[in-house]
Amino acid sequence: MSISIIVMGAKGRMGSTIAGLVRADPELTLVGVVEREGCEDGLDVYGCLCGTELAAMLPEFPGAVVIDFTAPQVSLANARTCARHGNPIVIGTTGLSAEEQAELRAVAAQGPVFWSPNMSVGVNVLLKVLPELTRALGESYDIEMVELHHNQKKDAPSGTALKLAECLAGARDWDLAEVGAYCREGIIGARPKKEIGVQTIRGGDVVGVHTVYFMGPGERIEVTHQAHSRENFARGSLRAAKWMAGRGAGQLYSMQDMF
Template sequence: MAKFAVIGHKGRMGQALATAIEEAGHEFCVGIDLGGDPAPVIGQCDVVVDFSSPDALVGNVKAARSKGVPILIGTTGLEEAHFSAIDEAARDIPILQTGNTSLGITLLSALVKQAAERLGDDWDIEVLEMHHRMKVDAPSGTAKLLGEAAAEGRGVALDDKMDSGRHGQTGARTPGDIGFATLRGGTVAGDHSVIFAGNEERLTLAHSAENRMIFARGAVRAGGWLIGKPPARYTMHDVLDL
């Protein structure tokens, strides 16, 4: 049985995590929310799970590092400064940062990479995602994760090939670009599709999240796996040994 600290535990994901922790037979050690300093309390826990906000991330990582506690980061909308802080802290503690903790999405990203590796450059790649009306970042962290998998499969940098701003007279599609389309509405937990469009044929790899509990259960499994690992930066692929 592991002791889990949850940052952002009063939010929807935090509540789902509390349920998933109990389902898995672990202990909900402590919950921390906006304005609370995690450092004084997380030292009594085995692992920290953070689904709070980008603004709080650097402080949360520093707190986990100061106490020598592993941390799983599921917060999306991160920028370069966040990744730098994660890289720095991973010298001293194990950190798993991901845009999606679903085990299905993890496997999907591996399939996307494989398809991008094996299909020719004449196959266009488009990432389509839909989330609930309250989601504030776009494209989603999961869409970017899938785009990164496609880019890695092609041996290119996503930043150089990402096209997510089509509007008006855009001209023909740029060969080799990885396109993104974002939909928002209703209460959709998360739908993602990666479309490989070739000449006269099309391959679609897709995943539908029916409830955010899938992310909570994946996070709990990954958090338990992270305990006892040496300091480094890990991904969900490491959890599934992909």
């Protein structure tokens, strides 16, 4: 039986990619697309219900899974709307603050919510592997990270970089809020041992590159993940949507839960 999908921001980079992949997947049916008011022209190309209000669309499709790669406050509002109607929502939006993440967890207690700042299988495997590597190398190895994205990305560091940095800090029983270094300038002195640097580069149309450096006495280890296409993240969201279909409320689901 096909799973009904509603795509938010269907004219955006991620939204259009997701909508196209949904239409090509025999296990899924694109039943609705949503755009903000004033941007809805041209949505009829998808051959499904089009609109600017998710709340008006959900009663037409009970149980449909909503996929959202928009903006933090928009995603939170959509999650609340889905919870009221009992529809699952898959969110890939990055840049959520700690307060917004806490609010999303509260919404997940009322309705089925899945959130991951990176839907890549490879990145989520790194989240499992990097802590083990960190512990094995020990604290004599300094940890730094560089993340590179396209020039239209609004948040920095990327949600993926922060997620990776959190798992690295956790492996050393550190609090990232205390040890994260996101900017260096001027005469700053020697690098503290208890520090994780996360540096941001923006330019061109780069989909996403994250490199973690472990720098120790006499050697350096580099672990790099490169996303070659947005389809990598879009396919992850479709996999999550299939997994979320029929799932209930009670927790904020993630890629780790799905794996």
